[in-house]
Amino acid sequence: MHAHLKRMVTIFLLLSMLIVFLTGCWDSRTIEDQLILTGIALDVADDPGKISVTAQAANIQQGKAGSGETGGEGSNESIVMKATGDSLTACLTELDRDSSQKLLFHHNQIRLFGIELAEQGIKKHLDLIMRDQKARLEVPIAIVDGRGEEALTAKLSEMPLSGLFLGNNFEAQSAISPQYRVRLIDFVQRLLDGTAAPVIPIIKVTGEDDKQEIKMAGMAVFHDDQMIGRLTNEETVGYILSFGNVKKYNIVVSDGQNQAGLHIATLDCKREVTLRQDGGIQVSLTITSVVSVSELHGFKEMKPPELLKYLENLAQEEIKNEITDCFSVAQTLDADIFGFCTMVSKKYPKQWNEMKERWSEVFSDIDLSIQVKVRIPETGQIVQSLEMEENMK
Amino acid sequence: MKSNRLPLETDLLDVLEQEVLCASCAKNAASIPELATGCLSGDTVLLVDGCAGGLVINSKGWEKRAVSEPQSESVVRGPREGFTENLRTNTSLIRRKIRNGQLKVEQMTVGRKTQTGVCLMYLDGVANPKVVETIKYRVGKLDVESVLETGYIEEYIEDAPFSPFGTIGYSEKPDVVAAKILEGRVAVVVDGTPFVLTAPMLFAESFQTAEDYYARSLYSSLIRILRFIAFMITVFAPAVYIALVSFQHELIPTTLLFSFAKAREGTPFPAFIEAVIMVFAFEILREAGVRLPRPVGQAISIVGALIMGDAAVSAGIVGAPMVIVIAITAVAGFLVPALNDAGSMLRIVMMVMAAFIGFYGVAFGFLGMLVHLATLESFGVPYLGDFDGDDTKDTWIRMPLWSMTKRPKSIARGDTTRGQRFIPPLRPHVPDEEGEEP
Amino acid sequence: MKIDKSQISGKQFMFMVAFFLQSSALLTSFLAGITKNEAWIPVVIDIVLCIPLIFLYRTLMVMFPEKNFLQVLDEVYGPVVGKIIGISYVWFFITLAAVNLIDIGDFAKITFTTETPRMVPTLICVLVTVWAVRHGIKVISRYSKLFTIIEFIIVGVSIVLLFNQMDFTNLLPVFTQPAIKYVQSVHIIATIPCGELVIFLMVTPCMKKLTPRESTKYWFGGVAMGMIVLLVVLLRDIAVLGKALHLFTLPGLVALRLVNLGEALSRMEIIFAVALAMLLFFKITVLCYVSTIAVAQLFGTTQYKRLAVIVGILIMAYAPTLYPSSVEHGISAQTIVPFIWTPFQILLPLLTYILAKIRKLPKAITPAVKKQEV
Secondary structure (H helix, E strand, C coil): CHHHHHHHHHHHHHHHHHHHHCCHHHHCCCHHHEEEEEEEEEEECCCCCCEEEEEEEEECCCCCCCCCCCCCHHHCEEEEEEEEECCHHHHHHHHHHCCCCEEECCCCCCEEEEHHHHHHCCHHHHHHHHHCCCCCCCCEEEEECCCHHHHHHCCECCCCCHHHHHHHHHHHHHHHCHHHCCEHHHHHHHHHHCCECCEEEEEEEECCHHHEEEEEEEEEEEECCEEEEEECHHHHHHHHHHHCCEEEEEEEEECCCCEEEEEEEEEEEEEEEEECCCCCEEEEEEEEEEEEEEEEECCCCCCHHHHHHHHHHHHHHHHHHHHHHHHHHHHHHCCECCCHHHHHHHHCHHHHHHHCCCHHHHHHCCEEEEEEEEEEEECCCCCCCHHHHHHHC | CCCCCCCCCCCHHHHHHHHHCCCCCEEEECCHHHHHHHHHCCCEEEECCCCCCEEEECCCCCCCCCCCCCCCCCCCCCCCCCCCCCHHHHHHHHHHHCCCCCEEEEEEEECCCCCEEEEEEEECCCECHHHHHHHHHHHHCCCCCCCCCHHHHHHHHCCCCCCCCCCCEEECCHHHHHHHHHHCCEEEEECCCCCEEEECCCHHHHHCCHHHHHCCHHHHHHHHHHHHHHHHHHHHHHHHHHHHHHCCHHHCCHHHHHHHHHHHHCCCCCHHHHHHHHHHHHHHHHHHHHHCCHHHHHHHHHHHHHHHHHHHHHHCCCCHHHHHHHHHHHHHHCCCHHHHHHHHHHHHHHHHHHHHHCHHHHHHHHHHHHHHHHHCEECCEECCHHHCHHHHHHCCCCCCHHHCCECCCCCECCCCECCCCCCCCCCCCCCCCCCCCC | CCCCCCCECHHHHHHHHHHHHHHHHHHCHHHHHHHHHHCHHHHHHHHHHHHHHHHHHHHHHHHCCCCCHHHHHHHHHCHHHHHHHHHHHHHHHHHHHHHHHHHHHHHHHHHCCCCCCCHHHHHHHHHHHHHHHHCCHHHHHHHHHHHHHHHHHHHHHHHHHHHHHCCHHHHCCCCCCCHHHHHHHHHHHHHHHHHHHHHHHHHHHHECCCCHHHHHHHHHHHHHHHHHHHHHHHHHHHHHHHHHHHHCCCHHHHHHHCCCCCCCCCCCHHHHHHHHHHHHHHHHHHHHHHHHHHHHHHCCCCCHHHHHHHHHHHHHHHHHHCCCCHHHHHHHHHHCHHHHHHHHHHHHHHHHHHHHHHCCCCCCCCHHHHHHHC
16 A cells, blocks of 8 residues: 555656646636737738738726626727738738737637728738638628728727627628628638639728718629629629528619518528520529518509509519629629539539630520519508508598 | 242353343353443443353443434435434434344444444345445454544545545435435444445435435436536536636637626736635635534625625736636535535646646546546446446436336345336326226 | 456447547548548448448457457467567557547647647647556446437537538539549548457457347447448538538538537537547547557566556657658548558458458367466
């Protein structure tokens, strides 16, 4: 027993010594020594060939610690830092060097690229983000109409940290349609597809001084990794509708004199692609949607049952037009933003190989047929609008 | 004169013992040490001039505590009797629960100076004979000076003295001990203490209380699962907190991270030191709460918990999240009282592992604990034995009593059937109004 | 002679086989590297192709119930040749253990501890492993069922959480790649997850007596459970990551990173990583145990407890010398390793079986010999 005990004590001491010397504290970082990044933006710098990186972090003020005082977000101000360098690594090194705390990437909410940089190409700037374990692939990316740093330095009335604001905003938008929020992984998947054109949302900073706002300004269309064009907010509607899976979105239809606001509860789109005899392809989109009425202007001469039918037709027309409009813009830009090429490659791999080369001409020659089926099961709390009331008498 | 005269060679002592004295338990002792022991045990010694030997007559009648509610185990529903310090009382309490000829009581004396009486009780035919032999052998071989409490014996006969987990159970309630004997365990009752040992003890027993079996099975199952979770919390919570705050910041939601950072802004110590301070403080408070006289004890617990914790946070020594974590740890620890000491020790080990290498350390600490549990044995029975096969009916959950038709295979040998398979009818059986059976 | 005197039941064995295979689900990168997002096709093919292989192992186990594999080699090939082949098998086991040890070190380095040198998590793993091995196979087998179930739960939960991000059309183009790639993939899968099961032939003496039918049931049950999990995990990764699959070193973990159930639950991959690390730990423990028993058998000793520490240190020292970087590790796993493993996993057992049948082994055991064995 005695020898056994001695041996155990020796082992224990050895292990303790090992622990002390081989400590994993190399990895240990205390929270307050970290600067929690909430947004990062890349822009072209004044020197050609260089980029400038702007980082936004949360400033945790030294409030009164203790009970009763919970620091809300109102006391969080944002810290904005800027650096210029050849590459993202160089810039980050500079940022690290000049601040007393280490940068914490894990909670980064958004990545922004200035529009000029986007036109030059962003593939090489994504490399660090994909390689580093600390940066995350599901963070949304966006293009800023202007310089990226504007978005991060913007003083919003809603939230002091515009990075957080953008993150939440995209999160909310993605509830409407997943296409509104493009995460890095989505972008990369599109890039790898080859001929598909990736699409990234654009935001714009408006207003001045303390009352600035950030608005959505459509989508940027890319060819490979360079931006070649944009869709306006209206054209974006067609884009997201064509992918289906749209919930809780409002559209406005009109037939000249009357207008109706419709609330799309669900919209699904089934896509089918078939080969044509002459080497082109035919794409058919079948859209089924459940819609409810949210607002009616006019429609004095109609009775409720026929009104619903009429509205359904209007809605169908509208959806079809949106998608067709968007499609023609895409054709003008020669960018397959809808991902039709991916569908072909999956369904007809053999033909795809030879079609790849001449995709531009195939794309401009696509036979697009859209069938829309809209159903309006309910009209809200009232059946007739006030204007229709008069007619009923 | 009596018609049956004793033969003339009969010893006077024998006559006295058999015919004259009307005391139970009179013994004819032949040596002085025996007489001395008897005297010291409260018996009366009768020496007759001219006789070789003396009579030791049972006349024990010292002051003893009445049977009262046990202090360490209180129940809402169930018997409130507890053992006392008297060996005979204790054995009689158990005998009253198991009125069966198979219940064997074997008496021994241990302790050179204290000569303490020890009783081994077990059900013959159900208990594993090997286990009984082992315990008898180990207790018999004890060469100690004094045995004042079952804890002494426990330390000498247990299988793994350096493990944080105990391999011998104890209880202060006769119904608990009786239930364990019925399952095939051996009880060791020691004179002078109300705590009775039961061996072998398995891991699952630490999570079982008497009340589990008197309350409804569904509720008991939920509480049983809650106890497991509580044990995990009490061992791992501080470690997980340290790992989160020092290493894996990405797991914390962003807004919570802001408030953590703000809370830690003013504190000078790294998370590990903070945690150690708090655990230390908690252990001090707990110990103090037990030792203090009753009226003062309440005040101290309130003072300690609320005001000291709050003051520490205000003074900036520890952060508010740390206090919450320790509070939860502390409270969770009391759900499984049998593993309280084990929990305290393991908690510190896990904290060290977490401070060392974060979640990976906690994971391997957990694995180490599992490995250790798998290697423990209690008197030949694997410590995790209840988790094999059939016996799981009483481990994670408490299946209804009517479904537990066999005794635990790990403990019992021999007669292992408790009862027939019985399923309560879905529609209760009610005789007709005329008294006939439907 | 029996080195490890503990006994495990057939069911425990089945679960051990299952989670041994499941632990490989972590490392799908080498599976996906060749055939990219059609990697599930070779796996399906392999499930069928492995049946004869598993049957071979099970038959060897049934034929020589009280002997571990090195003893079988001695008996079939004679003492001299048997010993030589035995030595090469010892090398095989130790290398397998070392390779997996590097895997867990790399895994820890990528996920948990990015700055700390790889040696530290490796050391911790080895410490706990050696401790477990010293107490024999019963430690691992006791937890086999529990951990298999946990792995099932984890895979199930991860699929549910990732369901809305899965795009099953990513599985689609089928058979568009040159046939040789499929053959290569099939070969890789046959040797790296499946063929490693040959190590369980060292565990034979610890098994309780099983009828051949039960033996088949347990072997195939375990393999089925393991391969199903492997296939499901691969399908999940392909569905979520699509074309980007082959870019990543640990595709499984990247897929798990994308789990997003609202703000609070969005960065859960560490929890999955912890669970996967624990599974990998069990795999390493089994491998270390087998290595220790093999070394003990080779030197004719029953003192495997002391050997455990030595073998553990040996493996830990050996592991970093195998590959200069993880890139080479990955490339080697795809190209060289399957060929090195094939003789150990397929050719030699097959040869042993044939020779045993030809020589009409095992001989009937007389009572005297049996007493000596125990």
